[in-house]
Amino acid sequence: MRVFQMQRISAIALVVFLTIHMIVVHYPPFHIDFDQIIIRMADPLWKAIDIVFLFFVLVHALAGAWVVLTDVQRFSRLKRAFAGAAIVIGLIAFYYGTKTILAFQPPV
Amino acid sequence: MYTSSGFISFALRRLTGVALVVYLFMHLWVIGSVNAGPEAFDARLAFVQQPLFKLLEVALLAAVVYHAVDGIRIMVVHYTGITEYRKSMFYAVLAVSTLLVIAGGVPIIRFMLEG
Amino acid sequence: MSNPSTHPTATVRIQRFNPETDAKPHMQEFQVELKPGVTVLDALHEIKTHQDGSLTFRRSCRHAICGSCAMHVNGKNELVCNAPLKDRLDRNGRITIRPLPYLPIIKDLVVDRSSFWEQYLRVKPWLMPPADTPEKEFRMSPEEVAALNSAETCIMCGACYSSCQIVGLTKEYIGPHALLKAFLRVMDPRDAIPGARLADLDGADGVYRCRTIFNCIDACPKNLNPTLAIETLRKLAQKREAFEQARIERQKHLDEPIPAR
Ligand code: HEM
Ligand code: HEM
Ligand code: SF4
Ligand code: FES
Numbered sequence: 305m306r307v308f309q310m311q312r313i314s315a316i317a318l319v320v321f322l323t324i325h326m327i328v329v330h331y332p333p334f335h336i337d338f339d340q341i342i343i344r345m346a347d348p349l350w351k352a353i354d355i356v357f358l359f360f361v362l363v364h365a366l367a368g369a370w371v372v373l374t375d376v377q378r379f380s381r382l383k384r385a386f387a388g389a390a391i392v393i394g395l396i397a398f399y400y401g402t403k404t405i406l407a408f409q410p411p412v
Numbered sequence: 413m414y415t416s417s418g419f420i421s422f423a424l425r426r427l428t429g430v431a432l433v434v435y436l437f438m439h440l441w442v443i444g445s446v447n448a449g450p451e452a453f454d455a456r457l458a459f460v461q462q463p464l465f466k467l468l469e470v471a472l473l474a475a476v477v478y479h480a481v482d483g484i485r486i487m488v489v490h491y492t493g494i495t496e497y498r499k500s501m502f503y504a505v506l507a508v509s510t511l512l513v514i515a516g517g518v519p520i521i522r523f524m525l526e527g
Numbered sequence: 528m529s530n531p532s533t534h535p536t537a538t539v540r541i542q543r544f545n546p547e548t549d550a551k552p553h554m555q556e557f558q559v560e561l562k563p564g565v566t567v568l569d570a571l572h573e574i575k576t577h578q579d580g581s582l583t584f585r586r587s588c589r590h591a592i593c594g595s596c597a598m599h600v601n602g603k604n605e606l607v608c609n610a611p612l613k614d615r616l617d618r619n620g621r622i623t624i625r626p627l628p629y630l631p632i633i634k635d636l637v638v639d640r641s642s643f644w645e646q647y648l649r650v651k652p653w654l655m656p657p658a659d660t661p662e663k664e665f666r667m668s669p670e671e672v673a674a675l676n677s678a679e680t681c682i683m684c685g686a687c688y689s690s691c692q693i694v695g696l697t698k699e700y701i702g703p704h705a706l707l708k709a710f711l712r713v714m715d716p717r718d719a720i721p722g723a724r725l726a727d728l729d730g731a732d733g734v735y736r737c738r739t740i741f742n743c744i745d746a747c748p749k750n751l752n753p754t755l756a757i758e759t760l761r762k763l764a765q766k767r768e769a770f771e772q773a774r775i776e777r778q779k780h781l782d783e784p785i786p787a788r
Contacts, residue, residue, distance in 0.1 A: 414695075416745060422738055
């Protein structure tokens with residue numbers, strides 16, 4: 305799939321997920337601490353939502369960064385290297401982020 | 413430099429996009445503190461919820477909202493091929509973004525002031 | 528030269544650059560009489576003939592058809608031969624003329640358009656007729672002509688190309704002018720290679736480099752719409768094979784009368 309399509313599909317997904325995210329972490333505004341967040345995050349469904357959100361936001365962000373860089377003529381020789389770097393960064397961030405989301409466990 | 417409403421929309425979209433990428437990775441690092449247990453999480457989140465950060469949060473909200481609404485405008489153009497109303501559509505994006513940022517920002521500021 | 532003029536004067540600010548003596552461009556002001564019906568190009572001629580013979584610019588037809596005289600006037604690209612000087616003056620009676628942006632300056636208002644023409648040739652701007660050409664004539668329906676969206680009236684002035692920030696960032700981008708031309712050929716029922724054309728455009732330097740900034744539409748002196756052409760090409764590239772197949776079918780009937788509706 306083209307970077308262009310990846311960017312649009314993830315953008316549509318983000319309209320949904322980022323809207324949900326901005327609402328649940330802000331409204332009504334509250335002081336964020338573990339006890340507050342865990343009320344929601346104890347639910348596996350929220351964990352799933354967060355992981356899907358994480359996936360799309362990484363695709364969109366890294367595809368976007370790649371586009372911004374490769375639009376510059378001087379960097380166009382490096383487009384393969386940038387794509388490789390984006391994939392590696394994306395995989396690491398997805399692994400780390402998923403681990404983070406799963407770490408939201410209610411204390412036993 | 414060729415300035416036009418189209419250029420301004422593009423520059424803002426790109427600028428906010430890049431700012432959001434930077435924010436995303438800092439955000440992953442902040443939330444990642446939960447890996448070290450609830451206490452570490454609470455400590456780091458307390459740090460990023462001081463009043464100054466609340467103001468930055470409104471700036472972040474503005475970036476997210478503008479980028480998203482303008483991104484939707486671009487996708488509407490892809491889908492419909494509407495180009496005659498390009499200027500009005502951009503002004504509509506600015507208007508909608510402003511309203512959303514006020515609606516979302518006021519509660520954050522009030523929370524910051526009232527604690 | 529001293530008979531007092533009854534005409535008001537206009538201040539013409541021109542960006543000058545002489546590669547042999549100047550390190551970088553600078554602005555220079557001239558006073559020109561504002562006679563009725565004078566165009567911006569007339570003002571440039573007036574300056575060149577009577578004030579500074581070294582002023583360098585391109586023009587040919589003076590009738591908005593050759594595409595030589597596109598320049599950056601008051602921050603917008605346009606054909607100066609078609610621009611009334613009076614309408615371009617600000618409140619202080621001033622006009623600012625610069626060469627087309629994002630292109631290397633050769634001298635004063637003349638820019639190097641090599642990349643513009645290289646990208647143009649890249650899209651094979653000519654029509655590729657089918658192997659069996661009709662005996663008498665190719666027939667196109669009114670709808671098929673309408674779908675070309677007047678793209679055939681492009682005069683290759685470069686106003687769109689040099690208004691595009693993406694062109695400013697990378698000369699590897701095919702550019703609005705050449706994509707519009709490619710659109711013209713792809714949509715033309717007489718063209719035999721729409722599939723190959725779409726395949727070439729369907730890359731990072733083609734239709735996907737466009738960031739929908741719309742400057743090309745605003746800049747075009749012929750009111751053409753390169754953005755819409757690019758959007759159309761993107762959609763057609765998605766269904767390239769079906770499009771090519773439909774073209775082959777269509778070309779079996781190129782010489783038949785258009786069925787009445
Ligand atoms: C609802 C949310 C969002 C929508 C609808 C959206 C939409 C879009 C669209 C349509 C583009 C393509 C723009 C173009 O080709 O000119 C884009 C580009 C981009 N987006 Fe987003 N986006 C959203 C959220 C985000 C987030 C959260 C980030 C960062 C983490 C981000 C980072 C970027 C970047 C870096 C680009 C490339 C900028 C450019 O090409 O000018 N976006 N976005
Ligand atoms: C200031 C506004 C924001 C606040 C207060 C906030 C807060 C949080 C919190 C508390 C979490 C933990 C999980 C959860 O509660 O669902 C989280 C996770 C997350 N947020 Fe945000 N967020 C904000 C804005 C954003 C933005 C703009 C983005 C996109 C660029 C984003 C992307 C994420 C992602 C991807 C996760 C999953 C974290 C991970 O996997 O480590 N957030 N956020
Ligand atoms: S599309 Fe318009 S602006 Fe571009 S080269 Fe043709 S006539 Fe000039
Ligand atoms: S001189 Fe020919 S287009 Fe202006």
